[in-house]
Structure formats: C-alpha cells, structure tokens
Amino acid sequence: MSVELTILEMAKAARSASIEMAKCPSIKKNRVLLGIAGKIEKQASYIKEENNKDLSRAKEMGLSNAMIDRLTVSDSTIKSMADGLREVAQLDDPVGSMSKTWIRPNGLQVARMRIPLGVIGIIYESRPNVTVDAAGLCLKAGNAVVLRGGSEALHSNQALAGIIGHALVENGLPEAAVNVVPVRDRAAVNALLKQEEFIDLIIPRGGEGLIRFVVENSKIPVLKHYKGVCHVYVDDSADLFMAEEICFNAKVQRPGVCNAMETMLVHKSVAREFLPAMEKRFVKAGVEIRGCPETCRILPKAINAAEEDWPAEYLDLIIAVKVVEDMGQAIAHMARYGSSHTEAIVTSDYKRARRFIREVDSSVVLVNASTRFNDGAELGLGAEIGISTSKLHAFGPMGVEELTTTKFVVFGDGQIRL
Amino acid sequence: MSVELTILEMAKAARSASIEMAKCPSIKKNRVLLGIAGKIEKQASYIKEENNKDLSRAKEMGLSNAMIDRLTVSDSTIKSMADGLREVAQLDDPVGSMSKTWIRPNGLQVARMRIPLGVIGIIYESRPNVTVDAAGLCLKAGNAVVLRGGSEALHSNQALAGIIGHALVENGLPEAAVNVVPVRDRAAVNALLKQEEFIDLIIPRGGEGLIRFVVENSKIPVLKHYKGVCHVYVDDSADLFMAEEICFNAKVQRPGVCNAMETMLVHKSVAREFLPAMEKRFVKAGVEIRGCPETCRILPKAINAAEEDWPAEYLDLIIAVKVVEDMGQAIAHMARYGSSHTEAIVTSDYKRARRFIREVDSSVVLVNASTRFNDGAELGLGAEIGISTSKLHAFGPMGVEELTTTKFVVFGDGQIRL
Numbered sequence: 001m002s003v004e005l006t007i008l009e010m011a012k013a014a015r016s017a018s019i020e021m022a023k024c025p026s027i028k029k030n031r032v033l034l035g036i037a038g039k040i041e042k043q044a045s046y047i048k049e050e051n052n053k054d055l056s057r058a059k060e061m062g063l064s065n066a067m068i069d070r071l072t073v074s075d076s077t078i079k080s081m082a083d084g085l086r087e088v089a090q091l092d093d094p095v096g097s098m099s100k101t102w103i104r105p106n107g108l109q110v111a112r113m114r115i116p117l118g119v120i121g122i123i124y125e126s127r128p129n130v131t132v133d134a135a136g137l138c139l140k141a142g143n144a145v146v147l148r149g150g151s152e153a154l155h156s157n158q159a160l161a162g163i164i165g166h167a168l169v170e171n172g173l174p175e176a177a178v179n180v181v182p183v184r185d186r187a188a189v190n191a192l193l194k195q196e197e198f199i200d201l202i203i204p205r206g207g208e209g210l211i212r213f214v215v216e217n218s219k220i221p222v223l224k225h226y227k228g229v230c231h232v233y234v235d236d237s238a239d240l241f242m243a244e245e246i247c248f249n250a251k252v253q254r255p256g257v258c259n260a261m262e263t264m265l266v267h268k269s270v271a272r273e274f275l276p277a278m279e280k281r282f283v284k285a286g287v288e289i290r291g292c293p294e295t296c297r298i299l300p301k302a303i304n305a306a307e308e309d310w311p312a313e314y315l316d317l318i319i320a321v322k323v324v325e326d327m328g329q330a331i332a333h334m335a336r337y338g339s340s341h342t343e344a345i346v347t348s349d350y351k352r353a354r355r356f357i358r359e360v361d362s363s364v365v366l367v368n369a370s371t372r373f374n375d376g377a378e379l380g381l382g383a384e385i386g387i388s389t390s391k392l393h394a395f396g397p398m399g400v401e402e403l404t405t406t407k408f409v410v411f412g413d414g415q416i417r418l
Numbered sequence: 419m420s421v422e423l424t425i426l427e428m429a430k431a432a433r434s435a436s437i438e439m440a441k442c443p444s445i446k447k448n449r450v451l452l453g454i455a456g457k458i459e460k461q462a463s464y465i466k467e468e469n470n471k472d473l474s475r476a477k478e479m480g481l482s483n484a485m486i487d488r489l490t491v492s493d494s495t496i497k498s499m500a501d502g503l504r505e506v507a508q509l510d511d512p513v514g515s516m517s518k519t520w521i522r523p524n525g526l527q528v529a530r531m532r533i534p535l536g537v538i539g540i541i542y543e544s545r546p547n548v549t550v551d552a553a554g555l556c557l558k559a560g561n562a563v564v565l566r567g568g569s570e571a572l573h574s575n576q577a578l579a580g581i582i583g584h585a586l587v588e589n590g591l592p593e594a595a596v597n598v599v600p601v602r603d604r605a606a607v608n609a610l611l612k613q614e615e616f617i618d619l620i621i622p623r624g625g626e627g628l629i630r631f632v633v634e635n636s637k638i639p640v641l642k643h644y645k646g647v648c649h650v651y652v653d654d655s656a657d658l659f660m661a662e663e664i665c666f667n668a669k670v671q672r673p674g675v676c677n678a679m680e681t682m683l684v685h686k687s688v689a690r691e692f693l694p695a696m697e698k699r700f701v702k703a704g705v706e707i708r709g710c711p712e713t714c715r716i717l718p719k720a721i722n723a724a725e726e727d728w729p730a731e732y733l734d735l736i737i738a739v740k741v742v743e744d745m746g747q748a749i750a751h752m753a754r755y756g757s758s759h760t761e762a763i764v765t766s767d768y769k770r771a772r773r774f775i776r777e778v779d780s781s782v783v784l785v786n787a788s789t790r791f792n793d794g795a796e797l798g799l800g801a802e803i804g805i806s807t808s809k810l811h812a813f814g815p816m817g818v819e820e821l822t823t824t825k826f827v828v829f830g831d832g833q834i835r836l
Contacts, residue, residue, distance in 0.1 A: 014512060019753065023777055096776065102798055108787055110797050115779070117809050200809055221639060221810045242832040249834035269602040335437065357827050358514065359441055361533070369526055369830025378835065379528050380520055389537050391618055392639045393811040405809040408797060409775050412787025414660040416667035417796065 003183055007191035010146055011198035013176035014119045019300035020143035021177050022116045026093035028171055033104040033136055035167035037085040041133065043163060044078045050159035051128065058152050070126045071153055077183045081132040084383060088136045091382045094401045095142045098409070106415050112406040118200040120403065121192055122385075123148045123214055125206035128156035134203075135164055135178045137385050141403035144177045146199065148192055151184035158182060193218040205386055223394060223402075225386045227313040228258030228341035230371040233356070235265035235347035240274050242368060243346040249370040250344070252285045258387065259342050259364075259374040263310065263320040265330040268294070271323045275299055287317045294323040310337040327352055331359055338362065340389050342374040344418060363389055363396035421601055425609035428564055429616035431594035432537045436562035436768060438449055439595050440534050444511035451554055453585035455503040458550065461581060462496045469546065469578035476570050489544045491582035499550040502801060507801045508553045512819045513560045516827070517783055524833050530824040534560035536618040538821065539610055540803075541566045541632055546574035552623075553582055553596045555803050559821035563593045564617065566610055569602035569646035600632060611636040623804055641812060641820075643804050645731040646676030647766055648789040651748040651774070653765035654685040658692050660786060661764040667788040668762065670703045674733045676805065677760050677782075677792040680729065681738040683748040686712070689741045693717055705735045712741040728755040749777055756780065758807050760792040781807055781814035 001009075040047065051073040058068050094114045101111035120143050124130045131147055138145040149157040161180035169175050181188050193202065196219040203223050204214040211224050232250055234243045250261035266274055275298045282289060289295070290309045291302035291380075302321070309320040310333070324330045327345075334343050344366040345356040353367045365375040374397065376384025381399030388394040394402040419427075439447075458465065467561075469491040476486050512532045519529035538561050542548045549565055556563040567575040579598035582715065587593050611620065614637040620639050622632040631640050650668055652661045668679035684692055693716045700707060707713070708727045709720035720739070727738040728751070742748045752761050762784040763774040766796050771785045783790040794802025799817030804814045812820040 019779075022779065104798055105797070106790065108797075113775070115813075118779075216637070219634070221808075239832070245832060245834055253835055254729075353829075357531070361437075361536075362825065363438065364826040364828060366828040367830060369828055369833040370835050372835035373526065373828060373830075373833070374826075378522070379526075379828070380522055386529075390639075391533075393823075394821045395533075396826045405811075405813045407780065408782040408792075408814045410782060410784040410787050410791060410797070411771075412785060414663060415655070415787040415791070416663055417671055417788050417790035 003185050003187045004191045006183060007181065007188055007195065009196035010179045011119065011192070014144040014146050014179055015177040015198040017174035018116065018118045020174050021139070022095070024142060024173060026095075029093065029139055029142070030089040030175070032099050032139060032167050032171050032173060033085045033089040035170060036132070036136070036164050037082040037165055039163045040078060040082050040085075040160075044075070047078065047156065047159050047163075048073055050155040052124055053155040054153050063152065067126060067152070071128070071156075077129055081129050084133055085136045088140050088383055088400070091140060091400055093140065094404050107413060108415050110409040111409050113409045114401070114404045115407050117403055117405055119144045119146065119198055121146045121148070121195070121199045121220065123189060123192070123202065123204045123206075123210065124150065125210065126150040126153050128153045128160060130205060131157045131160045131180065131320055132164070132384065134385060137383055137400055138403060139177065141400045143297045143403055144179075146179045146181065146192065146326070146343055148181040148189060151186070154182075154184055186335055196220045197349060203386055221393070223386065223388050223398065224390055225258070226389050227339050228260070228389075229262050229311060229313050229337060229339040230259060230342040231263045231265055231330075231334050231338060232261050232344045232346065232371060233265040233324075234270065234274060235307060235326065235327060235349060235352055236265060236269040237349040237352065238270065238346040239348060240270060240277070243274060244278055244281060246344065246346055246368070246370050248281050248285070250372055251282070251287060251319050252317070253370075253372055255317050256389060258313075259362065259371050260315070261319065261371050262312060262323065263337070265322050265324050265333060267327070268323050268325060271295070271298055275321070282319065287315065287319055290318065290320045292322040295321045298323075327356065331356070334360060334362070341387070342366070342371040344369060344371050363387065420522070421603050421605045422609045424601060425599065425613065427608055428597045428599065429537065429610070429613035432562040432597055433616040435592040435594040436534065436536045437752055438563055438592050439557070439560050440513070442560060442591060444513075446591070447511065447557055447560070448507040450557060450585050450589050451503045451507040453588060454550070454554070454582050456498060457581045457585055458500050458503075458578075462493070465496065465574065465577050465581075466491055467636040468573040471573040472571055481570065485544060485570070489546070489574075489575055491546055495547055499547050502551055503554045504817070506558050506801055509558060509818055512541065512822050513532050525831060526833050527829040529827050531827045532819070532822045533825050537562045537564065537616055538568070539564045539613070539617045539620045539638065540611070541607060541620065541622045541624070541628065542568065543628065544568040544571050546578060548560050548600065548623060549575045549578045550582070551801065551802060555818055556821060557595065559818045561821055562597065564597045564610065565597040566607060569604070572600075572602055608635060611638060614638045615739040621804055622796060627641045639811070641677070641804065641806050641816065642808055644807050645757050646678070646807075647680050647729055647731050647755060647757040648677060649681045649683055649748075649752050649756060650679050650762045650764065650789060651683040651742075651745065652685060652688065652692060653745060653763060653767060653770055654687040655767040655770065656688065656764040657766060658688060658695070661692060662696055662699060663728065664762065664764055664786070664788050665704070666699050668790055669700070669705060671737070671788075671790055673735050676731075677789050678733070679737065680730060680732055681740065681755070683740050683742050683751060685745070686741050687745060689716055689772055693739070700737065705737055708715050708736065708738050710740040713739045715740075731757070745774065749774070752778060752780070759805070760784070760789040762787060762789050781805065
C-alpha cells in the first residue's frame with residue numbers, strides 16, 4: 001500500500017473512532033488511561049527492547065549524543081509516562097460540561113456545551129514519551145489521534161501504540177482511536193497534512209524548522225508554538241531584591257526551555273544600583289551578559305549587544321540586557337522583539353502593574369513572578385500538550401480543555417421563528 | 419504602487435493601529451460606533467451617489483438583477499447599517515474581562531483575560547453593508563480590520579470607509595484601524611492571504627467558491643462557513659402538531675438561508691400519520707417533496723429522491739424526506755450527509771432528547787425548536803459576523819466574543835519556580 005493510501009485509511013479510521021470516543025463516558029476513558037499506565041509498567045522490558053532497536057540504529061547512523069539521549073526510554077521515562085497518565089485520569093473531563101446557559105425572551109434555553117475537536121494529528125520529534133503523553137490528553141478530551149513521531153523512534157512508538165491499542169480494545173473502544181504512522185518515509189507527513197476531510201487539528205511539536213514546514217504545507221488548522229523570547233522588565237518602583245530573585249530564576253533555573261528569560265529590561269533610575277548586584281549573581285552562575293551601551297557603561301565587563309541579540313532565543317546561559325527610559329519603552333521593545341510567549345514585570349506600582357497586564361500582548365503576562373511559570377501544570381491546567389504563541393483557538397499553555405470546542409445546544413417547547 | 423505593496427503597507431498599518439485599538443477603552447469605541455452611525459445617516463445622499471457609480475457600472479457589465487439588488491444601497495440599507503452599529507455599541511465589551519480566576523498552592527493568582535485577536539481580514543462579496551457591519555463588530559472587539567469587498571462595490575465601500583475613518587480620527591484613533599482595499603484587481607486577495615506576519619485571522623463571507631479559494635490559498639488561519647444542510651428529525655414520541663409547526667417554519671419561513679431545513683427525517687412509526695398532514699401544508703406553500711422509497715409509498719405524489727438529494731443544500735422550496743428505523747439511523751444519516759451546521763429533534767422523550775443533544779455533532783443542536791434559530795441575534799450573542807462550521811476557535815454563530823481570544827495573567831508576590 002502506498003504511503004498516501006496508508007495515511008488516508010488511517011485518517012478515515014480515526015474519524016470513525018472519534019465518533020465513538022465523543023460518546024464515551026469519563027469513567028471509561030479514565031479506565032483506559034489507567035489501563036495504559038499499568039501495561040506500560042508491566043511491559044517495561046518489552047518497551048525497552050523495542051527502544052533498543054531504535055537506539056542501535058541511531059548509533060549506526062551516527063546520531064548525536066543529545067539525540068540519542070532524547071530517544072532513550074529509561075526506567076524513569078517509563079515511570080513518568082505512567083504517572084503522567086494517572087494524573088490525566090484525575091483531571092476533570094471537560095466533555096459535556098455547559099459553562100454558560102441563558103434564557104431567550106421566547107423561552108428558549110441556550111447553552112454552550114464542550115465537545116471534543118474530533119481527530120487531532122500530532123507531528124513530533126524523537127522523544128517516544130510524547131506518544132503516550134499526547135495520546136493520553138487527546139483521549140481524555142474524547143478525541144481520536146494520529147501520531148507521527150520521529151522516524152528514529154519508530155520501534156518504540158509502535159510498541160507503545162500496541163499497548164495503547166490493547167487498553168482501548170479491552171475497554172470496548174476502537175483501537176483506531178490512537179494511531180501511530182507505521183512508516184519512516186517523510187512523505188507520510190505531507191500526506192497527513194492533506195487529510196482536511198478527516199483531521200480537525202494539527203499540533204507540531206519540535207524545532208522551528210518542523211513547525212514552519214507544517215504551517216507552510218498544512219491544509220488543516222495548525223496550533224503552533226514558535227520560539228520563546230521572554231522578557232523581564234525591572235521597574236524603578238521594584239523591590240530590587242525580589243527583582244534579583246525573579247531574574248535569576250527566570251534565566252538560570254533551566255535556561256534551555258522556552259519560558260526562560262532571554263532579555264532583561266531595566267529602568268534607568270535603578271540600573272546603577274540593580275545591574276552590578278545582578279551581574280555578580282549571573283557571573284557566579286556562568287551567565288554571559290550582552291548589554292546595550294548604557295548597560296556596558298555600568299557593567300564594563302559586559303559584551304556589547306548586537307542588533308541580533310534582541311530577538312535571540314539563546315536557550316543558554318546568555319542574557320541580553322537593556323536599560324530603558326520608562327515602562328512604555330520596555331513594552332515597545334517587547335512588542336518589537338518578543339515572540340508573544342511570556343513577559344513579566346517586577347514593580348510595586350499599582351497603576352503600572354495594571355497597565356503592563358493590559359498592554360503586553362503575550363500568552364502569559366506576569367506581575368512579580370518568574371517567567372518560568374508559563375507551563376500548564378504550574379498554572380493549574382494539569383498536563384499540557386504545548387504552548388500556543390498564536391491567538392486563534394488557544395493562546396498560551398494548552399491543557400485538556402484546549403483540545404475541545406463548544407457547540408450550542410437549545411432546549412425549546414415548540415418555538416418557531418417569527 | 420503594485421497591488422502587493424499596497425496590501426503589505428495596509429496590513430502593516432493595520433497591525434500598528436491594532437495596538438492602539440487594543441488599549442482603547444469601551445467608552446471611546448462606542449463613541450466611534452455611534453459616530454459612524456450618525457455620519458452614515460447624515461451622508462446618506464453621498465453614499466447613494468457613490469453607490470450609483472457602482473450600479474451604473476454593474477448594469478453596463480450586465481450583472482444579474484439579483485446581483486444588482488444585493489449591491490444597491492437603499493434608504494432601508496442606510497437605516498439598517500446605522501441601527502446595527504447602535505446595537506453593537508450597546509453590547510458588552512469583552513476586552514479586559516476575566517471570566518475565570520484561581521489561586522495556585524504557591525499563592526499565584528491566575529486569570530484568563532479576554533484580549534482582541536489583533537488584525538482581522540474579511541473577504542466578502544457584493545453587499546456594501548457588510549463593510550459597516552463587519553467593521554463595527556471588529557472595532558467593538560478592539561481589533562483592526564482589512565476589508566476586501568466585491569470589486570463591483572468599490573465606490574460604495576470606499577465611501578463607507580471614508581466615513582468610518584473620519585469617525586475614528588475624530589475620536590483620536592488611527593484611521594488605519596479600518597482599511598478598505600482600494601483596488602479591483604483580484605491579485606489583492608492573494609496578496610492579503612499572504613500577510614501572516616500582520617493579519618491574525620481571515621473570515622471569508624460569500625459563496626462556497628470564494629470560501630474554498632480562501633481556504634486553499636491562505637497562510638493565515640481561516641474561520642469558514644461552508645453550506646448548511648440542516649435536518650429535523652421527527653421522533654415517534656413527538657407531539658405531531660409541534661413537529662408540523664417546526665418543520666414548516668424550518669423549511670418555509672425563509673428557504674434561501676443557511677439555517678433552513680433541507681432534509682426531514684421521520685420515524686417509521688409516525689410516518690403514516692405525520693407525512694400526509696405535513697405534505698398538505700408543504701404543497702400549499704409550494705414546497706416540492708423528494709422522498710425515499712418509503713416516503714413515496716406513503717405520499718404517491720412525492721418525487722423519488724436521488725443520492726445527490728441527501729447532501730443537497732437547496733436554498734429553495736424543495737425538501738428531501740426520509741423515513742428512518744429509529745433515532746440512531748437519523749443521527750447516522752446526519753453524520754453522513756450533514757454539514758455540521760444545525761440539526762433539530764422533535765420529541766417528548768427525555769432520554770432521546772439527552773442523547774440527541776450529546777451525540778449530534780453540529781454547531782447548533784436543538785430540541786423542539788426550529789433550525790432557523792441558528793443565528794447570533796436569536797441565540798442572544800448580538801450581531802454575528804458569520805457562522806463557523808469548523809470547530810477550531812469558534813463553532814456556530816460568531817459574535818463579538820469570538821473576535822477575541824484570552825491570555826493568561828498572573829499576579830505574584832515574588833514567586834520563583836523551585
């Protein structure tokens with residue numbers, strides 16, 4: 001069977017399965033999630049055997065150590081997949097809930113009811129645990145899913161798909177609710193992106209190259225997560241000790257992730273006091289500082305920032321620093337160079353806190369807290385499937401609810417339109 | 419200046435204006451809306467003069483009477499545009515509202531705040547009133563907008579744009595918050611669909627051809643409204659007089675619109691009683707009946723339905739009728755041939771009402787009410803910008819709130835991530 005036909009058949013099967021999943025009561029979905037968790041633990045050695053096939057091939061092909069590290073399913077990967085599923089089982093089921101209901105003058109009762117999106121396609125890179133994490137969230141929300149993992153993880157992903165399929169069938173649900181594309185051929189991705197008749201949403205998870213490819217080629221709506229160029233603005237009214245703590249945490253606690261701070265903006269009135277103290281802590285932690293001319297005057301050891309430093313996502317122990325005239329200039333800088341991901345202010349001024357919250361156009365805007373809190377679990381959504389940096393449908397971390405939509409339901413007593 | 423450059427400059431200007439609009443308080447936005455309404459009434463004769471230029475050109479080019487009718491700006495069009503704006507001014511402003519807020523264990527207060535989408539592109543066909551209706555809704559939601567109307571309505575649309583621009587400037591807002599593409603060249607549409615850097619959402623309003631073209635060619639997310647193949651299912655437990663009233667209203671009250679019923683499904687146990695009574699009313703109203711074999715046995719004068727009748731959107735006094743074994747068969751028929759637009763059940767059975775609501779996958783699902791209620795104003799959303807039949811971001815009628823999204827706002831006291 002050609003790749004195109006394989007994908008078409010898979011998308012069709014997923015569409016049929018999605019109709020069953022949409023009707024499935026919470027208790028049954030949770031039973032499936034717990035079933036998968038138990039099976040993953042019981043069949044850990046089988047999963048690791050299959051993973052070893054991927055690892056040997058990866059080594060033969062000379063993949064980087066970092067890639068091999070991400071590809072490896074260890075005992076702790078097994079545990080975190082199982083724990084993750086048990087957490088998702090604990091979450092409230094959004095499907096069927098009506099958050100809003102109102103009565104029209106003619107007596108019609110109208111409500112918005114949450115329903116699954118239908119079929120979700122997920123295209124991701126090497127980590128095999130995404131197969132389980134993504135399938136779990138999609139199932140909880142009553143969706144069917146087509147998963148296309150990295151070609152280097154094919155054996156691992158198929159082993160996991162087999163286990164998920166068993167748990168579905170044991171609970172009387174269609175195996176096709178979770179599908180893993182069984183071919184390495186890259187043509188599968190192109191074919192997947194053309195199934196607009198059967199797939200409702202595509203979520204790419206991976207580097208910018210993958211995401212751009214998907215956006216350019218998809219006929220299906222895409223929820224995308226571009227880079228995180230996150231800012232902290234230290235206001236002149238800030239508690240400077242708090243500002244130090246927040247900026248240090250935002251930059252250093254885990255520099256390789258999208259919600260780490262990349263640029264620090266400091267009000268000119270506090271720059272002479274704040275920057276030298278901050279520099280000490282940064283330098284001790286091995287952070288390289290690239291500053292604007294004013295920053296470099298205050299911190300003679302800082303490197304001169306170039307224009308390309310302002311929009312840079314370093315994902316590393318490097319920070320760009322700029323001294324600004326006022327909050328307005330800070331907000332304008334974020335609008336120009338930021339990525340709509342996460343921005344924070346440290347301030348003691350009520351009016352400025354309100355204005356910052358209102359005017360900064362990012363998926364998460366914080367007052368007096370670290371940018372590192374842009375995360376589904378930290379914000380209380382439970383597990384997340386990604387962070388959307390574009391505004392349609394979802395903006396910010398996407399949890400189970402973002403994998404649903406609403407329809408209108410209307411309860412009448414024979415009303416007709418006049 | 420080339421068409422591409424004109425559109426690029428317009429999109430950029432709209433993006434800058436959107437930043438101003440996002441900050442604009444409700445009171446000022448409402449003043450603009452009321453200002454436009456007043457100016458439209460005062461400058462009615464100027465608008466009609468400009469409209470006459472379009473009408474003369476349309477007649478020269480031999481456009482159909484229906485097209486010319488839709489293109490004409492009459493006194494009642496003027497009144498309805500002004501009234502519409504005044505209604506939109508009355509609506510609640512969604513921007514800045516926080517519908518949900520919660521506290522995390524570390525004391526962070528998290529909320530979701532409604533914000534404008536940014537820049538909305540609207541591509542539509544001949545009716546010039548769409549220029550005003552769409553601009554009004556987008557402005558209310560704090561967005562900037564780029565409007566591309568039918569080339570045959572260019573003079574009318576530019577006159578209206580000029581009036582809107584004056585009202586914006588008078589209130590200290592940027593004229594570029596509302597832009598009308600000033601060229602007839604169709605290349606403008608293609609250029610518009612490529613401005614993904616500056617435009618957040620495209621809404622096409624018009625026939626299926628236009629919508630498909632936009633979906634195929636847009637790099638920007640599209641909210642689309644395909645056809646409405648709406649069903650009413652008459653259950654065996656239905657109050658048959660209520661069923662007659664609802665089916666008659668759904669088919670006959672305004673057959674040319676997307677929420678009119680196209681197919682009626684009747685439970686076999688009541689078909690012999692219900693169909694002849696319904697036929698009498700339909701025939702009196704000039705409705706042609708195309709039936710399944712069982713329908714034609716009961717109604718010998720009915721025409722035999724062909725396969726292509728089941729997915730047909732007649733938009734006319736024609737109805738397809740099928741006798742079904744049970745509700746399950748009715749729901750399966752809707753899933754197969756429907757367009758996810760609007761479906762209704764007439765029933766007295768509690769369990770079936772619940773199941774129909776839960777299982778029918780359409781943007782509006784009604785119990786004991788006419789399909790004609792799928793409409794923003796009828797459902798209580800106020801004015802609508804269209805009806806989405808795809809699930810991402812919005813499903814069903816789209817009012818002001820659907821022209822916004824939410825961001826997360828976080829209020830802390832110095833929290834860092836551990």
